[in-house]
Every structure is written in C-alpha cells, then in structure tokens.
Amino acid sequence: MVASEEGRPRAGIPRRVVLQAGMAAGLTAIARPLWAQAAQAPVVVITGTSSGFGCLMAEGFARQRARVFATMRDVGGRNAPAARALDALAEDGLSLDVVEIDVLSDESVGKGISGVIDAAGRIDLLVSNAGIVVPGPVELQPPAWFGANLETNLNGALRMYRAVLPHMRAQRAGTIIQMSSALGRAIDPMLGGYCASKLAVEAAADALAYEVAASNIEVIVVQPAGAYPTELQANAVRNWERMLSDLPQAERARTEPYSRHIEAMLADLTPDPALDPKEVADAVIALSAMEFGKRPARLTVGPYKDGIDPVNAAHDQLQTEMISHNRIADLLTLQPQQQR
Secondary structure (H helix, E strand, O other): OOEOOOOOEOOOOOHHHHHHOOOOOOOHHHHOEHHHHOOOOOEEEEOOOOOHHHHHHHHHHHHOOOEEEEEEOOOOOOOHHHHHHHHHHHHOOOOEEEEEOOOOOHHHHHHHHHHHHHHHOOOOEEEEOOOOOOOEOHHHOOHHHHHHHHHHHHHHHHHHHHHHHHHHHHHOOEEEEEEOOHHHOOOOOOEHHHHHHHHHHHHHHHHHHHHHHHHOEEEEEEEEOOOOOOOHHHHHHHHHHHHHHHOOHHHHHHHHHHHHHHHHHHHHOOOOOOOOOHHHHHHHHHHHOOEOOOOOOEEEEOOOHHHHHHHHHHHHHHHHHHHOOOHHHHHOOOOHHHOO
16 A cells, blocks of 8 residues: 555546646646647547548547647558548548558558658547457357457457557657447447457556556547447457357367347347447547646547446546555656656
C-alpha cells in the first residue's frame, strides 16, 4: 500500500483524475480540442476500414477536415472494391488515403505506419477498429480457431499500439481510441472466443492508459452495444463454416450435443435493421473532438448501454481502489523535466 506523507493510506484516485493529472501547468496544447492540437489538420489512422464502423469513420473524419489514413488488408485483392470506394472520396476533395495494413503482421504494421509518418509527419489519433468473430461452442473450437479472435482483436491492437506510440511520445501528444464491444463486459454463450478477445483488449487498453498518461497520450475504449448492421455478422458465419469444415471427422461427433445451440447461434448472428452503425461512427468522431483530458475513459453506444454502464461504473470504482494501493500511481503524472 502506498502511504501519504502523514503515513495514512492514500485516498482512492479515480482513473480519470489520474489521467488528467498529467495536464500540468504550461501544457497548453492539451487544453484544446483534437482539431486544434496540430498546426495542420489532425492526422487520423483507422484500422479495419474495408466495411462497417471503420469505413464510416474514415469518411466521417475526412468530412470533418481531418487527414485520414484508412487502413485495411488485401487492398489489391478481396478488399479492392472497398479501397476504390474510399479512393473515390479522396477524388471528391477529401483528405483520405488508403494504406495497406494487415494487423496480423508486424512487418505490415511497421511498413504502413512508417508510410503514414513519411506522408504526414505525425499521428494525432489512432482508432483501433479491426476485428473478427469466430463463433461456436468453446469445446468445439481448436485453440487456433479460438485464438484467431485474440490474434486479430487483441494482438492486432497491440501491434498498432507499439507502432504509433513512439511517434505520439515524440510529439508529446496523442489519442488512441480502442473499439471494443458490450461483450467486453458481458458474456454471450457461443461467442466465447470473441468475448475473451474483447475482455482482453479492454484490459490492455486500460493498463496502457495508465502507462502513457505521463506522455500526454490518452487511451479510450468505445463499446458498441447492439447488433449493428455491419459485415461482422456475415463474416462470423463464414468463419464458423470454415472452422466446421476444418474439424477432423472424429471431432464431428462433438457437434451433436450442441445442435440446438448452433441453430440458435446462427439465428442470432443477424444484424438489427433498426440500428444505424453511423451512430457509432459519429459518436467516435464526437468523442475525439472533445477536449483532451475531459473525455470519458469508456463510452458505450447502443440499446444495451443502460445495462453496460453500471458494470463499467463498478469496474471504475474497483480500479479507483486498486490504484490507490499501487506505487505506480506516483509515476502517472508529468515529471518537472517533462513539462514544457
């Protein structure tokens, strides 16, 4: 336990207060919205822009006069039509470049981010959005298939963090928005791998937020809370079918006890047509334009928000208590030599 100078236990330090503590006097850049932090238009990098939230965010940020680097894998193959659609927006005068990044590859991530830095000189905002779903009963999923959720949704995000953070630290400012899900808090049977990946990436993002606060870098989690119409559901069904076809014949008998579970799973992997994915994209854009240091640590968007928000509040309360007993709390503010 960390004690105060009087020898009493330190009072609880809310996570947001800790992150704001890095905003020492003289750091005037932090007091302005993202759009005003850079001398030029803010430079935004978004992963997973071939469809869904990522595609909508790429266009939305560009229409807000940001300089957008929309990343996706397989630009010359499967995602060529999506890349051409975004390129067409650039031809209409928006500042939008498509960059090939496969978040599964260290080399691809490094090359892509180096290209962004060469072109723009900085990165103000990373929206870590790339994600997949491999559904199915936990028992049926070989570790490689279960782990595919983690490899993209967690390790893909970690690769992007590692690539952009040195540049953000050098420029003394930056923001990372990690796209997660309500299933980063609640568990949905038949989506165990996906839930595990979102629980894991939220834990990593929360830890990162503490660790980089003293470098003027803010990390925020966004949780869509609803079956928004994106390609995620259709891709999930395809991944299930691929996984099933890969199961050895001897393993097929394992599916029988789950026949009704699987039927229900496939019925549930359909988007809700009443929901508009643009509201999630718009919420991310509005969040990024808020004043640095005053953004919420976590934002939930969608019809299940009222159920998830209390869980997030309980988590924040626990974190407040835990950080009050952690010596790292003394390291989460800018040191005198770091101040401008």
